[in-house]
Amino acid sequence: MFCPNCKSLLRPDGEELVCNRCDYRRPIDPTVGSMSRNELEDDLREVPVFSDLDTMPIDESQFCPKCNNQGAYWHLRQTRSADEATTRFYRCTKCKHSWREYS
Numbered sequence: 001m002f003c004p005n006c007k008s009l010l011r012p013d014g015e016e017l018v019c020n021r022c023d024y025r026r027p028i029d030p031t032v033g034s035m036s037r038n039e040l041e042d043d044l045r046e047v048p049v050f051s052d053l054d055t056m057p058i059d060e061s062q063f064c065p066k067c068n069n070q071g072a073y074w075h076l077r078q079t080r081s082a083d084e085a086t087t088r089f090y091r092c093t094k095c096k097h098s099w100r101e102y103s
């Protein structure tokens with residue numbers, strides 16, 4: 001990554017890339033930052049893989065919080081303790097946005 005002003009190399013500083021020569025700074029690209037890598041891993045740990053969408057049940061009463069589409073694939077996941085309620089995961093049939101519902 002190079003500074004658009006002075007073409008110097010940008011260096012990471014927290015969640016931003018900063019220029020060594022001028023005071024240009026920009027947020028780190030969400031696909032490369034270590035922070036977002038951790039978030040991605042969290043996602044993979046929390047949300048089950050919706051791989052078999054053809055075989056997954058669809059809840060027609062759910063609305064996607066992102067695109068407002070009606071209808072979402074759903075998946076139940078048991079939490080570690082039997083005392084805890086199960087968590088329902090949804091995935092929009094239209095935009096593929098995933099979310100979960102705590103019961």
Ligand SMILES: [Zn+2]
Binds near residue numbers: 004008020023
């Ligand atoms: Zn610069």
Ligand SMILES: [Zn+2]
Binds near residue numbers: 067069093094095
């Ligand atoms: Zn959606």
